[in-house]
Amino acid sequence: xxxxxxxxxxxxxTTWTTTRGPLAQAASMTxxxxxxxxxxxxxxxxYLMIPLMILLSITFFxxxxxxxxxxxxxxxxxxxxxxxxxxxxxxxxxxxxxxxLKTGVFDRLTAMPVSRFALLAGRxxxxxxxxxxxxxxxxxxxxxxxxxxxxxxxxxxxTAVVVVLFLSACSWSMVLVGLTAKSEEQIQTWxxxxxxxxxxxxTMFVEIGTLPxxxxxxxxxxxxxxxxxxxxxLLAGEAPGSETLALLGWCAAILAVFVPxxxxxxxxxxxx
Amino acid sequence: MRYAIEVRGLVKSYGEVRALDGxxxxxxxxxxxxxxxxxxxxxxxxxxxxxxxxxPDAGTARVLGLDVAADAAAVRERLSLTGxxxxxxxxxxGEQNLVLIARLLGASRAQAKAxxxxxxxxxxLAHAASRAVAGYSGGMRRRLDLAASIVRRPEVLVLDEPTTxxxxxxxxxxxxxxxxxxxxxxxxxxTTQYLEEADQLADAIAVIDRGRVIASGTPSQLKQAVGGLVxxxxxxxxxxxxxxxxxxxxxxxxxxxxxxGEVAVPVAHPGEAxxxxxRVVQAGTDLTAFGLHEPTLDEVFLTLTGHRTDxxxxxxxx
Numbered sequence: 198x199x200x201x202x203x204x205x206x207x208x209x210x211t212t213w214t215t216t217r218g219p220l221a222q223a224a225s226m227t228x229x230x231x232x233x234x235x236x237x238x239x240x241x242x243x244y245l246m247i248p249l250m251i252l253l254s255i256t257f258f259x260x261x262x263x264x265x266x267x268x269x270x271x272x273x274x275x276x277x278x279x280x281x282x283x284x285x286x287x288x289x290x291x292x293x294x295x296x297x298l299k300t301g302v303f304d305r306l307t308a309m310p311v312s313r314f315a316l317l318a319g320r321x322x323x324x325x326x327x328x329x330x331x332x333x334x335x336x337x338x339x340x341x342x343x344x345x346x347x348x349x350x351x352x353x354x355x356t357a358v359v360v361v362l363f364l365s366a367c368s369w370s371m372v373l374v375g376l377t378a379k380s381e382e383q384i385q386t387w388x389x390x391x392x393x394x395x396x397x398x399x400t401m402f403v404e405i406g407t408l409p410x411x412x413x414x415x416x417x418x419x420x421x422x423x424x425x426x427x428x429x430x431l432l433a434g435e436a437p438g439s440e441t442l443a444l445l446g447w448c449a450a451i452l453a454v455f456v457p458x459x460x461x462x463x464x465x466x467x468x469x
Numbered sequence: 470m471r472y473a474i475e476v477r478g479l480v481k482s483y484g485e486v487r488a489l490d491g492x493x494x495x496x497x498x499x500x501x502x503x504x505x506x507x508x509x510x511x512x513x514x515x516x517x518x519x520x521x522x523x524x525p526d527a528g529t530a531r532v533l534g535l536d537v538a539a540d541a542a543a544v545r546e547r548l549s550l551t552g553x554x555x556x557x558x559x560x561x562x563g564e565q566n567l568v569l570i571a572r573l574l575g576a577s578r579a580q581a582k583a584x585x586x587x588x589x590x591x592x593x594l595a596h597a598a599s600r601a602v603a604g605y606s607g608g609m610r611r612r613l614d615l616a617a618s619i620v621r622r623p624e625v626l627v628l629d630e631p632t633t634x635x636x637x638x639x640x641x642x643x644x645x646x647x648x649x650x651x652x653x654x655x656x657x658x659x660t661t662q663y664l665e666e667a668d669q670l671a672d673a674i675a676v677i678d679r680g681r682v683i684a685s686g687t688p689s690q691l692k693q694a695v696g697g698l699v700x701x702x703x704x705x706x707x708x709x710x711x712x713x714x715x716x717x718x719x720x721x722x723x724x725x726x727x728x729x730g731e732v733a734v735p736v737a738h739p740g741e742a743x744x745x746x747x748r749v750v751q752a753g754t755d756l757t758a759f760g761l762h763e764p765t766l767d768e769v770f771l772t773l774t775g776h777r778t779d780x781x782x783x784x785x786x787x
Contacts, residue, residue, distance in 0.1 A: 210622070211583040216575040225572040233560030236601045305556025305617065308520040310545040311573045468522055468541075 219312035226319020230293075231326060243289050244324075244331040248282025252335055255402065256342075263402075268343060274402035275344045276432055277425045279335050280360050281401045283328050284421070288388040290324045290368045294375030295384060298466070307467045317459055321368045328364050332357060348434030355431045359444060363424050366448040369455035376462040400425045420447040470534050473498040473625055473656035474519065478528035481514050488514035490680035491528070496656055496673070501647070503671030503688075504660040507770070511680040512660035513553060516629045519658065520550040532625050549623035553630050555614045559603040563594050563613050566602060570620045588616040592646070608639030615646060619655075626650060628659045632666060644669055664769055668692070676773060684773050692764070695735070695772040699762045700742045703731045705755040713754055720745045733768075736761075 217225075234240050255278055260270030297303055297320075306316055336353070346352050371384075378384045398412055399421035408416050416422055426440035476494040480487070489511045496502035504512050517523035518530050521541040530537045532544045550556070557566050564585050571581035589598045592612040597605060602613065611631060618626060628647070632640040647670055651657055661667050667674045668688045675685040684691060704713050710727055717725045717734040721741055725734035736742045742761050749756065764772075 210587055211576075211580050212621070213576050213580050215577070217572070222573055225569060229558060229561065229565070229569050232565050233558060236562065237560050300559070301552045301554035301556040302558050304522060304552045304554075305550060305570075306573070308522055308545060308548070308550040309570070309573060310542060469524060 219315045219318075222312055222315035223318040223322060226316055227322040227326070230320060230323030234323075234327070241327060241330065244286050244327045245334055247286045248279050248331055248335045249338065251282035251285070252278045252339060271339070271342065271344050275339045276346075276356065276428050277401045279332065279339065280363075280424060280428060281396045281421075282335070283332060283360065283364055284367065284396060285388060285392055286328065286331065287324070287364060287368045287371050288384060288392065289327075290320060291371035291375035291378065291384045291387070292381060293324075294320055294372060295378055295381060298376070303467060313460055313463050314456075317369075317372050317463065321365055321372065324368055325361055325365050329357070329361055332360065346432045346434075348432050352432045352434050356428050359424070359427055359431065359441070362448055363420075363444065366451040366455075369452060369459055372459045373455050373462055376459060376466055395419065396421055420444070420451070423447055470498065472496060472531070473500075473533055474502060474658055475531040475534075476515070476519070476528070477530075479515070479518060479525050479530055480527040481518060481523060481525055483514075487680050489518070489525075492677070492680065492682055494658075494675055494682070496658060498656050499651065499654050500672040501651055501657040501659055501670050503667035503674040504658065504677055505662070505664060505667045505674055505769075506660075506677035507662060510677045512677060513629055514680075515677070516550070516552075516627050516658070516660060520548060520627050521545055522550075547623060548625040548627060549618040549621075551614050551618045551626070551628045551631060553633070555602075555610045557602050557610060557614055557617065560601060562599050562601055563605070563609075564589060564598045566613065567617060567620060570617050574621045584620055588620065592616045593642075606639075608635050608642070611635060611639065611643060612646070615643065619650065622653070623655060625656045625658070628657060630660055630662065633662065640666075664765065665763055668763075676769065678770065678774055691769070693737075695764050695769045697735065697737050697764075698739070698742065699733050699764050699768060700736050700745055701731050701733050701758075701760050701762060702749065702756050703758040705757050709754050712752075713749065716748055716752055716754070717745055720748050735764075 252275065256267050256271050256275065260267035260274075264270040264273060294317075303316070307313070336357075346356075348355075371387075374384055374387050378387075398408075398416055399419040400416060401421055401424075405413055405416055405422075423440055423444040423446075427437065427444045430437055430440060472495045474494060474496040476492055479489050479492040479494075481489040492511070492515060494502065494504070494515070504515060506512050514523065518525050519532060519537060521537050521544050524538055532548050535543045535547070537544050558569070561569065567585035567588055568581045571584050572578070576584060585598075589595055592615070594609060594613060594616070597609060602610065605613065615628075615631065631647070632643055635643065644666070647657060647659070657670075659667070659670060671688060673685065674688055674691050675682045676691070677683070684694065686694070700717070702713060702717070704710055707730055710730065710732060714725045714727050714732045714734075717732055721734055721736055723735050725732050727733075734745065736745065739761060746759065
């Protein structure tokens with residue numbers, strides 16, 4: 198491609214006096230992360246493998262014991278297992294932000310007149326595109342091995358929307374972790390010590406009655422229970438109710454806590 | 470406005486380490502200020518404070534009259550940073566990096582693309598514009614990094630060790646670009662470990678050590694203070710070292726240093742070196758090697774502080 202230089206006067210530089218708002222800047226940062234995926238597609242494997250392996254291994258190896266046949270288990274827990282795999286994969290948001298901070302890229306961006314929120318939100322938004330991509334692939338695998346939703350395609354689409362919404366809220370916690378972690382190992386530890394217990398003490402793939410008494414109380418308030426219940430309602434084609442409200446409440450609460458904390462951690466780390 | 474960059478009594482500590490310990494600096498608009506010092510002297514800390522990436526503990530730093538702490542947003546509008554580690558996204562192509570910066574700075578898609586192409590031409594990166602930066606050589610990365618800093622022409626440009634690790638050819642090309650920017654009216658703060666680089670580019674130099682400015686002036690003032698040039702002579706027989714040193718001292722009226730089997734003597738100009746060499750030949754002393762050198766940063770330090778740059782590292786490590 199040749200530059201439109203020939204039409205410009207020699208030495209004249211392209212200049213502009215316009216500015217763009219934080220959302221437009223965030224969109225540019227999103228495009229940046231996605232362009233990087235186009236150049237190095239291997240990045241996508243991280244996003245895909247966790248949900249795919251969780252779906253296949255738990256369904257085929259444990260499903261039969263839990264519900265008689267793996268097919269019955271797939272019908273009950275297939276979609277929520279995919280969501281759990283995607284939930285574990287949010288750790289990549291923390292890891293990729295941590296990697297960005299180690300290079301000089303964020304020094305340059307922070308010294309520029311650009312909204313800090315846009316720089317972080319761009320990362321989260323790009324990662325949502327990657328999660329959505331993984332959701333499509335793993336969802337297709339579930340369909341191929343026999344999963345069918347009673348709620349039809351509208352139910353599936355509504356479920357995909359709430360899953361991505363929930364992941365985008367939770368990813369802000371990983372933004373905070375990525376900004377404050379001292380090493381990559383610390384970020385991995387977070388996944389094992391926080392994300393896993395959260396998922397396993399919810400109704401992601403067990404029924405609440407099978408849990409020991411004290412854990413039942415926690416399982417009822419667990420945000421991942423709200424997610425699992427909402428997914429089951431939407432996939433069954435039923436009208437959303439209190440579980441969906443609880444999920445939206447959790448999303449709002451997570452954002453209200455982690456967005457300001459992340460911005461504060463950003464200031465402390467990059468401009469103190 | 471007298472100074473485009475004005476720093477007064479700047480103090481910045483990281484834990485126990487006083488990275489800046491009362492630094493004063495000034496750069497007139499449209500000039501280059503060279504900040505010369507060894508690793509760990511405080512150069513990068515000064516750069517971070519000026520580019521709003523670190524807040525001073527005490528003292529003030531002003532860019533175009535704007536306080537870096539109180540008016541940080543306004544400073545970011547007018548200052549551009551080229552950090553020590555290339556501020557580029559290695560996963561993007563050269564062109565994508567420049568387009569991203571332009572878009573973040575408010576350009577439309579078409580403007581961003583046009584500006585990226587102008588810079589790619591100017592910085593001789595056309596052959597690599599559509600390749601990922603991960604595969605760039607050190608010199609190409611530095612050029613792209615500098616291009617990214619002038620996507621929107623800054624009034625003040627801060628360059629943190631722009632040529633460290635570059636081969637001589639890449640270094641010379643980078644110097645040319647910096648000179649062009651200065652000719653267009655940009656004020657530049659440049660940190661470097663190389664006296665030659667400061668000499669080539671800077672209108673004024675501040676030598677920094679352990680967070681303090683220990684000398685400042687024009688390059689020629691500074692070179693005069695450290696003795697201009699250094700004549701090194703290596704006698705064939707080590708026993709002749711003392712005699713050679715005495716001869717050199719008597720010729721130039723300054724104390725030579727004797728180390729590693731060499732005599733190093735400061736001379737004001739090449740003629741003086743020729744005079745010394747004439748006496749050495751007359752005395753019949755055989756030399757295996759001799760040469761006339763610009764003083765190294767190490768020698769500047771020795772003269773200005775009485776200690777060498779590498780001693781400092783040992784102290785810090787101890």
